[in-house]
Amino acid sequence: MPRFVVDVMPKPEILDPQGKAVLGALPRLGFEGVTEVRQGKRFELEVEGESSEALLEQVRAMAETLLSNPVIEDFEVHAQSDEAAE
Amino acid sequence: MPRFVVDVMPKPEILDPQGKAVLGALPRLGFEGVTEVRQGKRFELEVEGESSEALLEQVRAMAETLLSNPVIEDFEVHAQSDEAAE
Incomplete structure (x- = not known):
């Protein structure tokens, strides 16, 4: 069955307190050189049917x-097989 | 500056209540045919320096x-330029 990935990230102009918390914690753990962290969500969906443009839609x-939440987040959708080919 | 993506997903054998909640909500919104949803996290990091295998490490x-949390989650790391080429 076709699988899809939906990546949801806070829009660039939106504050991201979770990302900021990670950014602050990294040096305390000895990781230097990271200048930005953004935290979002990733969904993996399995859907009945044949993989098609209509299903992606x-x-x-x-x-x-x-x-x-389209007011504060951007999302990207792609078929999971694309990703495995990376 | 090189950017990296870290995808963190609950291990297959771990219950995923957030994913289950989404799966339950979809038919109520008129979306049929989804058989599984897993919800995880996605991090985007910007790191100083040249993109290299050492930086990825x-x-x-x-x-x-x-x-x-390696006990209950799997993660994947890749350079973000890879993804843009999808």
Whole structure:
């Protein structure tokens, strides 16, 4: 069954307190040189049917409606097989 | 400056209540056919220096130490330029 990945990240102009907390913790753990951290969400979905543009479009609608808050977050949707090929 | 992505997902054998909540909400919003949802985290890091295998290894150490809980989560690290090429 086709699998899709939805990546949801805070928009660049939105404060990201979780990312800032990680950025502050890294030097205390001995990790230097990191200048920015942003924290978002990743969803993996398994969907019935054949992988198709229509199915991708449906997952995009899910991302916009339920998985992200489009006011403060951006999202990207892609089929998981793309990612395995990285 | 090189950017890295760390994807952190609950291990397959670990219950994922957030994913289950999304899975339950989808049909109520009119989205049918989704059989599984897993929810994890995505981190985007900007690091000083040249992109190299050593830098990637350092980000891997951050992922293992701070960004994930290796008992219940798996993580993957990759340079963000890889992703843009998808």
